[in-house]
Amino acid sequence: MPDTPPKAVVLLSGGLDSTTVLAMAKDAGYDCYALSFDYGQRHNFELEAAATIASRAAVVAHKIIRLDLGTIGGSALTDPTIAVPQADPAGWAATPADGIPVTYVPARNTIFLSLALGWSEVLGAQDIFIGVNAVDYSGYPDCRPEFIAAFERMANLATKAGLEGRSLTIHTPLIAMSKEQIVKKGTELGVDYSCTVSCYAADAAGRACGRCDACRLRAAGFEQAGVSDPTRYLS
């Protein structure tokens, strides 16, 4: 056992998944450094949620990097000309014919992990946590285990630390978990989900629409886990 806890950079969006990951990283004994992005997302309230969550989790530091992905475009989450899909009668997975949701932000996880990599190198951290999960990777290419493995390999060639043999690990503790399991795990670790925001179209006060893919998936998770849903809905 090292004298001081190892450091980990934890990607924290302020949503249900990343908040659970932060609790898991803490539970595993890491000193946590939370990293959020102000990337032109529509649901900007999530950054306030991230700050609250980071503070309650007593992270060593919480950094918010401003990065205007909206200038790149290509996603309903950052481009106001692309509509956020509402669930259709057939179910929550309202994705286009190619199976990749319009809420996919091009190269988002690659970009976020790259910035986490830069910070981890400055901190001397060898661990990065990211909340990608089984449900996401059904549609988002950058949520799949083979992507994460390729990123980790690249990262170990990219940095001074990697060259010097202090290799980096990308942890994806949620990757094989359902929303139900995630909610159960977080509840067990004492996570207060009332301050997390998952909705793609939350209002300025962080109230969820209850109709988008993210809302339906989240609500189903609480229901299946048998945990009372603390989400604040618009109606």
Added chain:
Amino acid sequence: MPDTPPKAVVLLSGGLDSTTVLAMAKDAGYDCYALSFDYGQRHNFELEAAATIASRAAVVAHKIIRLDLGTIGGSALTDPTIAVPQADPAGWAATPADGIPVTYVPARNTIFLSLALGWSEVLGAQDIFIGVNAVDYSGYPDCRPEFIAAFERMANLATKAGLEGRSLTIHTPLIAMSKEQIVKKGTELGVDYSCTVSCYAADAAGRACGRCDACRLRAAGFEQAGVSDPTRYLS
């Protein structure tokens, strides 16, 4: 031959190398989309240089993404508390004992390539050009061919385009070239190096210090290529 030229995203810092790469990408028949970063670098004049260069090269678009790498710290190029090294009597390569210069910005090329990847996906471009070269990769881990290969592999797992079989190529035309060869190549392609800035400590008007590693390397390149050095120096 396709009816319209293929699109390429070209990372453009406004320095000698990336300006040469842009000329090479144009010469190879690509429609070029130049990408620069306002990342808290000390030598901010290079962004004005990049805009001039992009305009003269008649790129289809030039995007400058603001990204404060200074908040991450760890480099003399973005952290005012770390001194930019001046050449010592032993030669230009004034690097610390571990062989990696203090001007190394943690994960910089990974971050820049990730954002280029995002934009290329939105554009439907399958080619990214970056001006890493032989001299750089002697000290910077993210300028080595094995890093570039690993990034390319990761990128093809990260994106919708990659999933659909439209694979991405990272072009590094300078990787095996000396500064002399780069200057010769650019001169042959009509590059006007007078508007490029390489200096780590240029003044507000873009005048070079003539003493930092980047300046000495650049000056030697012109001398060895037998090309008159158009750099504007402070003294």
